Amino acid sequence: MSDATEPNRVGQCPFHQAVAQDAPLTPTGCPVSPRASAFDPFEDGYQQDPPEYVRWAREQEPVFYSPKLGYWVVTRYDDIKAVFRDNLTFSPSIALEKITPTGPEANAVLASYGYAMNRTLVNEDEPAHMPRRRALMEPFTPEALKQHEPLVRRLAREYVDRFIDDGHADLVDQMLWEVPLTVALHFLGVPEEDMDMLRQYSIAHTVNTWGRPQPHEQVQVARAVGKFWQFAGKVLEKMREDPGNPGWMQYGIRKQKALPEVVTDSYLHSMMMAGIVAAHETTANATANALKLLLEHPDAWRDLCEDPSLIPNAVEECLRHNGSIAAWRRLATKDVTIGGVDIPAGAKLLIVTSSANHDERRFDDADCFDIRRDNAGDHLTFGYGAHQCMGKNLARMEMQILLDEFTRRLPHMRLAKQRFTYVPNTSFRGPEHLCVEWDPMLNPERADRAALTPRAAVRIGEPSAQAVTRTVTIASIDQAAHDIIRIRLEAPDGRALPRWTPGAHIDVECGSAGLLRQYSLCGDPMDARAFEIAVLREPNSRGGSAWLHAHAKVGLSLRIRGPRNHFRFDEQARKAIFVAGGIGITPISAMAHRAKALGLDYELHYSGRSRASMVLLDELVQQHGARLHLYVSQEGTRNTLDALRVEPGTPVYACGPARLLDALELASAAWPADSLRIERFASVLTPLDHTHDQAFEVELEDSALQLTVPAGQTLLGVLRKHNVDVPSGCEEGLCGSCEVHVLAGEVEHRDAVLSKSERESNTRMMACCSRAKGGKLVLEL
Known part of the structure; x- marks a missing residue:
């Protein structure tokens, strides 16, 4: 993504130049394709399955203009993540703007209630946003969230107790709305009021902001939203009488005394109302989506029932595959290019995060539901960067506990026959009802009371x-x-x-x-x-x-x-060169197989000591014919690399012993930049001594945070304490799971993963063990 120097003209449009003469035009003068013209997020197809509804765009027209909506729609992972990263170019200010403007009668109703919703953490620009986010972050950290676990477990058990002997339930009506709402109120410090009333308020808020209420519905919606506003104000005033009580809102009131210019009265009132919705509606929908998805995939459900250690990652995969956030909105503050399409300043963007989560360029076999998916946590359901959802770990904790309760006590539960419906809107989605059934005589606790005992430990944060x-x-x-x-x-x-x-x-x-x-x-x-x-x-x-x-x-x-996969093959390249030595042919053989299947131009260079030691040799000869070049030391032939002709746009993929890869790195100095892509068998260096740690500073460019990593603490640990997601595995510098990208500063590498050249490039580090050599690092987080 880069700044545009001039707007698109019709003759320069990157997509759909051959559309009809009378096709509508984008604000930049491009013709709008028939599929883009027909796009309507309020249609049932989008409500039922947003990623499938925009598959055509993800594959053919990743950024398009929707005349019906008046928004530019962005559908691919890398483009959407780039939008999230730059909240100056892409302002969040329209995130809570009514997507369907209301009429004067509805506006008059809102005014009669004194409705004055102000900016919140979701839709606030810098420089106001980050000071408030920092001031209010502490209750959302993993350490602080642990205190809420007993309540969530108690509620999960009590609600299942109510219907476990019935043999059937509507999980949304009977549990999945009320439990997250109760937790949300507890977290916020709000007294538990009428659940049904707050549910109606939340639905009205969703429809008012992201929906398309008809004119005759707008007044009714406005009345509910106005009452919700007044309710939030009354609760806030009551809290001010005794701000020492627990709860995030009371925490904000106490912070107001220290930071009155940061945490203002109008801000607290708006956050009270927005917080009630944000803290429970998305979690309720996400849990309903997850249970529906798991019960539609009996193998995955059975695996969870048998192995509760899979639950944390299953939560991430459910959020990726069928999360409760379909899309977010942003406003372009200047002319900019996204995915090859010029977007003018002032353009409104609908960034379809659910589509990004099904992007094959990021997730292998993206439509497959795999609860063991290695990078499920890379989903964008919580957003990314400075505006990433603060409550993500509270939602994860609730979902993990609820899945543990159901897999333990109702492993024989199944979906009842039904048609799923959703509240029509662009952004939030979850089934309005989720009907399930089971045979009460098969309830495990009837035979073994141990089924009542929780099995799964909660992991607060990114799963391991x-x-x-x-x-x-x-x-x-x-x-x-x-x-x-x-x-x-x-x-x-x-x-x-x-x-x-x-x-x-x-x-x-x-x-x-x-x-x-x-x-x-x-x-x-x-x-x-x-x-x-x-x-x-x-x-x-x-x-x-x-x-x-x-x-x-x-x-x-x-x-x-x-x-x-950390060694990806670019299927879009016109030509590829493959170089392998010894057992290094294993990943290279799969790449060459794929290049042939795609009809790409390629050549394969394979070296070995003897033909008897060269694995896959016979099938490679059969598959690749003249494209295969063999170098056998025993026969006096050797790959001197002189035969390689590397043109611009031709990647060279190599795997093999260190001597071969070192020679390729030397040779690549004369090739076009970034042509060589290598994978080594193992690191050539050993971990460094940990006894002389020094404190250092880190700047997280995407999250706009400045953090200190004290001596004796790891970067990974400090990131977790500040609610920044980084995957992890061994936490000993051996597996490479916690790799982060370095933008500036010198790294003291202590891992056993990166090669010598990778360390010298100073662009990557392992957060679990490596540190700064100097006083500061700037990271792409």
Whole structure:
């Protein structure tokens, strides 16, 4: 994304130049395509499945203008994340603006109630936003949220008690609205008032802001919103009488005394009303969506019932696949380019985050629902950057506890036959009803009272990648080359495995001690029946390859994690060059297989000591013919790299021993910038000593935060305390899960993941162990 120098003209439009002569035009003069002209977020198709409704746009026209809405619509992950990152160019000021302007009669009703909704954390610009966010953040930190866990567990049990012997329930009406509302009121410090009244207020607020109420409905909606405003004001005044009580609003009142210019009266009144909605409606909808999704996927539901350790990651995948936030809105403050489309200053944007969460460019097999998905937490349901949802970890905690309660006490629950309906609006979505049924005679607690005891520990914050495992069975083992075995892994119950992209790897637990080793996938990425890896017996094995060579046999069960991919193949390139040495052919072979399937121009260079040691050799010869160039040391041939002709736009993918990759890095100095992309077998450096830690400062550019990392504390720990999500796994610098991007400053690397050249580039670090060499780092967070 970059600033536009001039607006689009019709002849320069990046999409749909061949539309009809009488097609409507965008504000920049581009013709609007038929699909863009027809886009209507209030249609049932969008309400039922927003990502599917805009699939055409995500694939063909990722940024388009909607004449019906008067908004530019953004649908791809990278574009939407870039919008979230820059809240100066893309102002949040219209996030709570009525998407459908109301008439004079409804406006008069609102005025009669003194309705004066002001800016809140959601729609406030800088420089006002960040001081208020910092002032009010502490109650949302993981440490502070722990105190609310007992209440959520008690409510979950009490509400399930009410209907567990009935054999049927509407979970929205009977539980999923009231429990999050009760928690929200408790968190805010608001007395528990009439639940039904507040539910109607919240729905009215949603329709008033993001919906399309008809003229005859607007007055009724306005009346409910006005009453909601007055209710919020009365509660706030009562709180002022005794601000020492617990609750976020009382916390704000106390902060007002210290920071009267930051936490103002009008701000507190607006936050009271917005907070009641934000703190419960999204969580209620998200939990209903999650249960619906899980019950529609019986295998995933059964896995959760059997293994509660999967619940935290399942929550993230539910939020990614079918979250409660369909879209957000932003206002362009200057001319800018998004996804190749010039957007004029003053343009309104509908950024469809639910579409971003289904973007294949970010999530492999994005439409597949996989509760073990390695990067599920990368979803944008909570937003990103300085305006990311402050209450995200409260929502995660509630969802985890509710899923634990249902999987433990009603594992035999199933969806009843029904048609799901949604309140028509652009942004918030959850089923209005969720009817389920079960046989009460099969309730586990009737036979075993232990079913009443919670099983799953709550993880407040981003889930740990280390806990997300799946069991696979060795289906076959072949001697693929000298000292190399090829292992085919399948799901024990025969179900499909997640699809993966070339360059991906899996982590394999080797032995009972939990030794974890990474192996690249080398089969067909389109084969959902199995994963294939090739394992070289290393003479100086650290235990992984030696264990597999000694113990692997058909029928053996293994626990794996992933697949994950840090070595992605760009399918949009016109040509690609692949270079591999020895066992490094495993990820490269999958890339070459995919390049051939796509009809791309490519060449494959493969080096080895002898033909007998070169795994996959026969099938590579058969598949790639003249495109395959072999270099066999035993036969006197060697890849000197002189044959490589690297043109602009031609990426070079390489994997192999350090000597080959070091030579490629030297050669790449004469190639076009950023042509070389490598994956090393292992880090060439060892972790550094931790005994001389110094405190350092970090600036989080995207979140507009300045933090101090004290001596004796990790960057990862400090980020968590300030509600900044960073995935993690081993937390020892071994797995690479907590990698963050460095924009400025020098890093003292203490991990065992990055190569020498990666360390020297100073653009990446592991948050769990590495630190600043100087006094400060600037991070892309």
